[in-house]
Each structure stands twice: as C-alpha cells, then as structure tokens.
Amino acid sequence: MFNKVLVANRGEIAVRIIRACRELGIETVAVFSEADRNALHVRYADEAYLLGPAPSRESYLRADKIFEVAKKSGANAIHPGYGFLAEREDFAAKCADLGITFIGPKPSSIAAMGDKAEARATVIKAGIPVVPGTEAVGNMTNDDLLQIAPTIGFPLLIKATAGGGGKGMREVKSLEEMPTLLASARREAESSFGDGNVYLEKLIEGARHIEFQIMADSFGNVIHLGERECSIQRRHQKLLEESPSSFLDEDLREKMGTIAVKSAQAVDYVNAGTIEFLVDKERNFYFLEMNTRLQVEHPITEMVTGVDIVAEQLRIARGRQLSYTQDQIKFNGHAIECRINAEDPFNGFMPSTGQITHSILPTGPGVRIDTGVYPGFEITPFYDPMIAKLIVWGETRGQAILRMRRALEEYRIVGVRTNIPFHQTLMDSHRFMGGQFDTRFVEERFSMDDAIESRATNAEIAAILATLVAHHQSELSAQRVRRNERDTSNWKWVGRWERMHR
16 A cells, blocks of 8 residues: 655646545655756645756656655655656566556566567467567567568558657658668657667558557456547647547447457556557458557546546555446547647647747636646747647537537637647548548648638738727827817816806
C-alpha cells in the first residue's frame, strides 16, 4: 500500500494524475525541468523537485534522477503517465527492485507488448491476426530491414519498437528512399524514447485506426471499456478521437473486444492498456500494437462509460480488484476529443512557441478540458506541442459535434498559434459528419481552403471597419466648436442671475 505518488511526467497528464491522487487522499510529488519550473503540475503537487535542463534526455528521461527524487521525497509509488519512461521495461523493473510500486503493468508485460516487434510475435502465437511486417524480434540492422522490405511490399511503415504517438514512424514508398528514412526514424525514436530500434509494417490503405481500452487487475480479471475511433491523423499523429466508432456494428465490436481481452490475457496483463487495430474497408481487423500505458485519449472513454481510468489504475496498483465486471460496463452517448496543439494550420502545421498571454476556456454542459497551461506560461520547443485536450459529450454523435463546434468557438488562446481553426473546419466537413474517413483523410481529402477563405474574408472586413473608425475619428478632430458669445459658461450666467434676483 502506498501513500505518496511521484508523477514522472509533465503537462496535462501530470495534472490529471495529481487530481486523481488528491481525490483519493494520496500525496503527490512532481518533477520538472528548467523549462517547466513554473508549470501547472508543479503548482498542483504537494512537493516538486528539479530534474535538470530542458531537453528530455537530461530531465524526464533520466530514470536515475527520478529515483533519487523518490528516495528524497519518500514517494513509494511512481505513475509514469504516457511517453518518456512509461513503456520502459527496465524502469518498471528498477521500481520493483527499489520497493517502489510502478503504477502500470508488470515488466514482463511491457517487454512482451511494449516492444512492438515482440508484441507482434506474442499475439501471432495466440492466433490473433496482425498486419504483415517483420516477424523477427530484437535489434535489426538497416541492412536486414532493407533486405526484408521488398518481401513485405511498398508502401510500408518504419515504426519504433518502443513508445508510440507517431514518433519514430516514417512512410516508405520505394526502396531508394528507405535508407534516409530509416536514419531519421531511428534518430527520432532515440530522442523520444531512448531506444532507436525500429521494425517494418505493411501500410494498409483506406484503413480505420480503432483501439480498445483494457483494464486488468492482479486477480486475473480483464475487461474492455469499448473502442475509440482514432483515424483522424496527420503524419500518424492523432488529432481527434471519438467514442464509440461510427464504423463498427455491435457484432464487430463484440469480436474486437473479445480479441482485445485475449491479447491482454496472453501476456498476463495488469493495469490499464490499449489494444490497437487497423480495420480495412471490408471490415477485416488486424492487431496493430498494444500500448502498455495510459492513453492520451482516455477521457472520451471516461465520458461514455463513467469509469475514472486513472483512479482505477491507482486502486489496481494498491492490490485491489477491478471495480467493475464486463457486464457492468454500459456505454452512454458519444464523446469527441480534439487535441489543441501549439501549431499553425495555415502554415503547414509549423510549431508555434511563445508566451500564452490570454486564455478563455470553454465551459457548459458536457464540456471538459484537460490542460497544463495558463496565461503567462511559456510554450517551448522542447516537448510535444499539445497544450490541451478539449472533450465534449452528447447523447448522440450529432449533438457531440454541435457541442464541439460551440466549445471551439468559445476557446480563446492568445500568444501562440493553435490548430483550433483546423478542428473548426473539420467539424464543418460533410465527410467527417457522415463518418466517411480513414487514416489518410486529413492528408488526402481534407482541405483548410474554407478556413483560409474565411480568414481572408474576416481580414477584409476588419480592414474596412478599421478604415471607417479612422475616418470617423478624423472627422471628429476636424470639427471646430465656436466659442460662446459670453465670456463664460451659461451655467455661471444662470448662477449670477439667481444671486442678483434674490
């Protein structure tokens, strides 16, 4: 049993975990880099300790420093959040060696599923269909991968074996461009996860990306909390998620949910995890990977099921059984999450840095926002550009879309550019509203032209109004007011007249 949790992460997820701990009466310890000295999670935690300079390799990826802080603060549990050290088997194993509770799966499960190549091999043995790709496990050289690639066929994907979130992923269309892409994928994977190993996977065109949320305890109970539609992506980075998926029917949902549970049981999984699938146009589904951690998009599952996933993680780590059985999980309504990123959708989604000078958060029925920033906070180039997650719930998908439109309209962030206009344009897209999209939708069949045209129109209107205001002010300054014929004001004349006639 633990009573103090060190949150080995930053940003909105660190704030989310701290809030869950506070509700359960658990003390929290935050860690931060020089760039995050004034971050919100530092303010919210009961204690906070500096890790080191801004680059993640010198701060949030320094397991040795995190363990030093745990010892110094007396924290007897660590929650890794997502990214950084969340899917590192050696980190989870070291926690066990030091007598610290790791709020996540067993090291053996991370080894089996956290390494994507190892995960493929594991589920193949369990008879679960996978996307065609490399079958070998362990580190593979560039020469090995170049030799195997033609047998898989192009186009294909280079993917990092450690971590996720689109980091260390490259699309390859020919063998000639593959060496350069391999090198850049390895560099990004090494920078993001401290592990530059990669594997290959066939690119299934026209596919949907659908994942199932898994919860499991140490008593052998495994359940799923339904699916999330994650097909709205750009360069393999998710931008919007929704639950449930409009593409699945009840029969397919039950089959995929059963396979997801079976995948978790195959590695004796404990705590929260996600089984990701690709579903082709004919509704054939393939195991893609398992994320052995909390997902960025977990709030939409919480909205439709009423399950507090982070609180459930903490309870499971304390040795308790799951609070729910599969038949107790009921799905209510529809939820959508938009990732609000500090990037300019009108300029190729280039990252935007600077200080947030003003922020107005949307509120109202069915609206939730998870964020780790505030007015005065500095957005730096060192970390992921996501600054908030805007989540809405509606009784139907149509109502959720309407509510998201309203929430996006209310949301104001000044100081950095954000992708809010992208989400607004997406909410007005007929293809999106009709559920006619796949993982390539944003890159191939979606355009910001309407938003750009609207932006140009608004700029023209603003210019006309500014001209009218300037003209009005110049007209006022040109008016000449004649001096009163008397030497003083009429009020003084009336006062003198009244005194004279008393």
